[in-house]
Amino acid sequence: KAGVTQTPRYLIKTRGQQVTLSCSPISGHRSVSWYQQTPGQGLQFLFEYFSETQRNKGNFPGRFSGRQFSNSRSEMNVSTLELGDSALYLCASSHEGAANTGELFFGEGSRLTVL
Amino acid sequence: LAKTTQPISMDSYEGQEVNITCSHNNIATNDYITWYQQFPSQGPRFIIQGYKTKVTNEVASLFIPADRKSSTLSLPRVSLSDTAVYYCLVGALKAGTALIFGKGTTLSVSS
Numbered sequence: 001k002a003g004v005t006q007t008p009r010y011l012i013k014t015r016g017q018q019v020t021l022s023c024s025p026i027s028g029h030r031s032v033s034w035y036q037q038t039p040g041q042g043l044q045f046l047f048e049y050f051s052e053t054q055r056n057k058g059n060f061p062g063r064f065s066g067r068q069f070s071n072s073r074s075e076m077n078v079s080t081l082e083l084g085d086s087a088l089y090l091c092a093s094s095h096e097g098a099a100n101t102g103e104l105f106f107g108e109g110s111r112l113t114v115l
Numbered sequence: 116l117a118k119t120t121q122p123i124s125m126d127s128y129e130g131q132e133v134n135i136t137c138s139h140n141n142i143a144t145n146d147y148i149t150w151y152q153q154f155p156s157q158g159p160r161f162i163i164q165g166y167k168t169k170v171t172n173e174v175a176s177l178f179i180p181a182d183r184k185s186s187t188l189s190l191p192r193v194s195l196s197d198t199a200v201y202y203c204l205v206g207a208l209k210a211g212t213a214l215i216f217g218k219g220t221t222l223s224v225s226s
Contacts, residue, residue, distance in 0.1 A: 004158075033213065043159070043202070043216035055211035090158045102149050102208045106158025 002027065004107035006091050012113045018079040021110045025072050025093030032074040033104065034066060037088040046089075049074055050096070078112075086114045119203045124221040133190045135220050137203030140184050145207040148179060148186045153200045153219070162201075163188070190222075198224045 005024040013019050025032050033048035033056075045058040049068035066076040072093075078085055088111050092104035120138040127133045139148070147166050151159035163170055165177040165186070176189040190197055200219040206212050 035216070042218045045213045045215060048211065048213055050211065056213045058213065088156070092158065096210055102147055102164060102204075102206065102214065103161045104151075104159070104214060106160070108157055111156075 004091055004093050004105050006089075006107035006110050008110055009108065010111050010113075012115060013081050014115050015081055015083060017081050018077060019081060019112060020075055020077045021089055021091075021112075023074045023076075023091030023093075023107060025074070025091075026095075026105055029093035029095045029105070030072050031094045031096050032068055032072060033092050033094075034074070034076050035090045035092065036060070037090060037109070038086070043090070046076065081114045083114050086112060088112075119205055119217050121201075121203050121217060121220045123218065124223065126223050126225065127193055129194055129224060129226050130192050133193050133197070133222060133224075135188045135190075135201055135203075135222070136185055137188070138185045139203070139205045142183050142205055143207065145209070146205050147208050148177065148183075149204045149206075149214070150175070150177065150188050151202045151204065151216070153202065159202060159216070193222075193224045195224050195226060198222060 007022045031050045034046040035043050037043045048056040052068045063079045068074045088109045090109045092106045094104050149164040150162045152162050153159040163175050163177045167179050170177045178187045200221050202216050202219040
């Protein structure tokens, strides 16, 4: 079974630009969550989607947004990029049947550098 | 969500048993304890999960005392490849509950 796929793996942008990152979850997984990882702040939760609906949101400004499509693929967008947005952006999917097992399957991440 | 406290870093040698303790004094009745492992430039990977007493799988054991205010991840006979960051998470296994990662424990294994 293929794992979580994130694209692009690396990208460089300049301040003020916007970026869109993509995540394809494991087949059959309907929950997709996004995390930002920086050396100073560690892993921080951005938001979580399930069946195209955002169920949970972390404490990030409105410049950070996301969506989920009917095939469970998800995208996140960051507008008006700032230097501090440089980070590894991780996507994770999980399978929710009768209960949430709490086991997330992470992709390898998209490393964003803002110059 | 219960807050967790772990040591920032630990050092060990190959072949030793490593125990990483996590404190979660405010754990709720419905909360489970989950541990993840992360290598540099990779996403975290699920290691083990438990509710009470002891859980063991092929890579680790998780010890949880009766009061559940702490837990200990035990890695038997570590190798260089176990050098990674280990995260302790506490939360309810409820749909839509966000998993909150702390700063984790950086384990360094030397030969």
